Amino acid sequence: MHEVISGLRHACVSCGLREVCLPAGIPADSLRLIDAAVRQRRPLRAREVLFHAGAGFECLYLVRSGALMSCSHEEDGSEQVQGFHLPGELVGLDGMAGGRHGCSVVALEPTNVCALPLALVQDMMVEVPELQSALMRIIARETVNDHLHVAMMGRRSAHERLAAFLLSLSERHARIGRDPRRLRLTMSRSEIGSFLGLAEETVSRLFSRMHASGLLEVCGRTVLIRDGEALRQVCHGQVDPCRPGHAHARQNHPPA
Amino acid sequence: MHEVISGLRHACVSCGLREVCLPAGIPADSLRLIDAAVRQRRPLRAREVLFHAGAGFECLYLVRSGALMSCSHEEDGSEQVQGFHLPGELVGLDGMAGGRHGCSVVALEPTNVCALPLALVQDMMVEVPELQSALMRIIARETVNDHLHVAMMGRRSAHERLAAFLLSLSERHARIGRDPRRLRLTMSRSEIGSFLGLAEETVSRLFSRMHASGLLEVCGRTVLIRDGEALRQVCHGQVDPCRPGHAHARQNHPPA
DNA sequence: CGGCGCTTTGAACTAGTTCAAAGCAAGTGG
DNA sequence: CCACTTGCTTTGAACTAGTTCAAAGCGCCG
Numbered sequence: 001m002h003e004v005i006s007g008l009r010h011a012c013v014s015c016g017l018r019e020v021c022l023p024a025g026i027p028a029d030s031l032r033l034i035d036a037a038v039r040q041r042r043p044l045r046a047r048e049v050l051f052h053a054g055a056g057f058e059c060l061y062l063v064r065s066g067a068l069m070s071c072s073h074e075e076d077g078s079e080q081v082q083g084f085h086l087p088g089e090l091v092g093l094d095g096m097a098g099g100r101h102g103c104s105v106v107a108l109e110p111t112n113v114c115a116l117p118l119a120l121v122q123d124m125m126v127e128v129p130e131l132q133s134a135l136m137r138i139i140a141r142e143t144v145n146d147h148l149h150v151a152m153m154g155r156r157s158a159h160e161r162l163a164a165f166l167l168s169l170s171e172r173h174a175r176i177g178r179d180p181r182r183l184r185l186t187m188s189r190s191e192i193g194s195f196l197g198l199a200e201e202t203v204s205r206l207f208s209r210m211h212a213s214g215l216l217e218v219c220g221r222t223v224l225i226r227d228g229e230a231l232r233q234v235c236h237g238q239v240d241p242c243r244p245g246h247a248h249a250r251q252n253h254p255p256a
Numbered sequence: 257m258h259e260v261i262s263g264l265r266h267a268c269v270s271c272g273l274r275e276v277c278l279p280a281g282i283p284a285d286s287l288r289l290i291d292a293a294v295r296q297r298r299p300l301r302a303r304e305v306l307f308h309a310g311a312g313f314e315c316l317y318l319v320r321s322g323a324l325m326s327c328s329h330e331e332d333g334s335e336q337v338q339g340f341h342l343p344g345e346l347v348g349l350d351g352m353a354g355g356r357h358g359c360s361v362v363a364l365e366p367t368n369v370c371a372l373p374l375a376l377v378q379d380m381m382v383e384v385p386e387l388q389s390a391l392m393r394i395i396a397r398e399t400v401n402d403h404l405h406v407a408m409m410g411r412r413s414a415h416e417r418l419a420a421f422l423l424s425l426s427e428r429h430a431r432i433g434r435d436p437r438r439l440r441l442t443m444s445r446s447e448i449g450s451f452l453g454l455a456e457e458t459v460s461r462l463f464s465r466m467h468a469s470g471l472l473e474v475c476g477r478t479v480l481i482r483d484g485e486a487l488r489q490v491c492h493g494q495v496d497p498c499r500p501g502h503a504h505a506r507q508n509h510p511p512a
Numbered sequence: 513c514g515g516c517g518c519t520t521t522g523a524a525c526t527a528g529t530t531c532a533a534a535g536c537a538a539g540t541g542g
Numbered sequence: 543c544c545a546c547t548t549g550c551t552t553t554g555a556a557c558t559a560g561t562t563c564a565a566a567g568c569g570c571c572g
Contacts, residue, residue: 080403102403139399143349143398146399147338147358150405150409151336205553220550445518
């Protein structure tokens with residue numbers, strides 16, 4: 001079952017993601033140990049599966065380029081998208097619970113990942129306490145994200161959810177040096193819907209409305225954020241994006 | 257800010273929760289170290305706050321008796337209940353993300369907790385690798401739970417949600433040796449609603465319906481599970497609990 | 513007793529779903 | 543190069559699960 005290919009160039013030290021990835025804040029000499037542990041996995045093609053739910057937990061994976069999506073499966077066959085993972089982000093932690101993964105992870109586009117064999121990670125943590133606390137920090141951040149996600153699913157309207165989703169993507173784009181206003185969504189409407197707890201039709205309609213109101217420029221899977229501030233307001237429920245509110249929309253509404 | 261009181265009796269070795277709590281699976285000699293680190297906190301009264309969101313992360317807490325509820329706060333003032341914590345369960349892990357807690361935690365009834373000062377935990381992890389992996393396992397399980405929670409908020413009907421909630425409580429009751437059929441809900445309808453992403457009125461109506469259909473016997477905050485198997489079916493969406501389906505009709509006697 | 517907070521129930525409403533159909537873009541094979 | 547398939551997206555129209563608003567009931571405690 002070893003698809004891991006070692007020997008490829010992968011030095012963390014020279015990696016563009018060093019500052020946002022697991023090694024962030026780890027001293028240079030310890031970094032060399034991590035470097036040695038990291039395996040480069042054969043690149044994934046779009047739609048290719050990194051691991052299936054239920055598979056044995058052997059590695060943690062770091063996204064180097066591309067994008068991943070994780071989703072859990074209900075016994076009735078339905079799927080729930082749990083998250084999207086951009087370069088610099090870590091996936092596979094849930095496997096630590098019981099030695100098997102609880103989610104499947106699939107590539108949304110051609111993707112490269114670094115693999116960290118679990119055994120090596122555990123050994124290393126004893127010798128490199130910084131790694132241990134870094135890992136703890138990352139897991140805890142994961143938890144915080146999940147809580148945000150729950151809070152969103154709990155009480156927010158469809159508009160608020162989509163706005164929050166776009167802003168989160170935008171921020172993460174910024175973190176890795178991409179243009180935070182231009183988003184290339186690599187996932188389908190129905191995947192966004194599943195992630196946000198909405199029907200795909202609802203997502204599609206929202207994009208149309210937000211486009212019409214001038215918040216976004218939507219062209220298929222390419223989205224341009226035209227008014228980030230307004231989007232932030234929508235996200236916090238301070239604005240109802242249905243009624244115009246924006247210059248671009250139809251203005252001939254005779255106010256009551 | 258140290259409200260921690262040491263010196264009270266608290267030996268893990270003699271604790272009834274040993275097998276379900278953090279120390280599960282940790283060898284006896286290492287256990288003594290943990291034992292020494294654990295501080296007993298003054299008992300919390302109902303509604304008393306263990307820590308506030310934003311407070312510095314100083315301790316992990318283990319529930320000894322009673323029950324806790326954690327909730328996050330949106331900037332608009334609304335609250336989202338993130339979870340309920342029964343004896344043997346750990347709270348406070350989210351604080352590891354940035355040195356402050358992201359949730360507030362409050363007691364639902366008179367509650368005792370054990371406190372594990374963070375500094376001691378970190379020191380110990382270096383010497384007791386079992387503790388490190390135990391902690392990792394617990395955090396990862398947390399993640400898995402959060403994912404279940406998200407999956408529930410995403411696509412399940414109100415009935416399915418409430419059924420899943422009750423079954424989860426029931427299982428956890430069983431784990432700590434309580435009767436899994438008789439639940440004393442220590443939280444209000446609106447707290448359950450927040451947790452499940454429903455209005456409090458909806459929760460109340462569901463209890464009434466499930467009572468009427470003979471699934472449950474509900475008397476205020478005391479719930480008796482009459483037909484666990486059927487409840488499990490509702491939870492998996494195999495049954496629509498609106499239409500009768502059940503012989504037992506209205507019988508509003510308080511469970512003995 | 514009287515007041516307060518929680519719960520229940522009813523009735524009206526609406527945000528979002530579902531179902532259905534058409535539009536579009538990319539790929540495939542003749 | 544075009545016809546055809548396939549999968550995603552958009553849009554419309556009808557529907558409904560769950561919300562919201564309102565009011566009454568119930569327990570509890572000072």
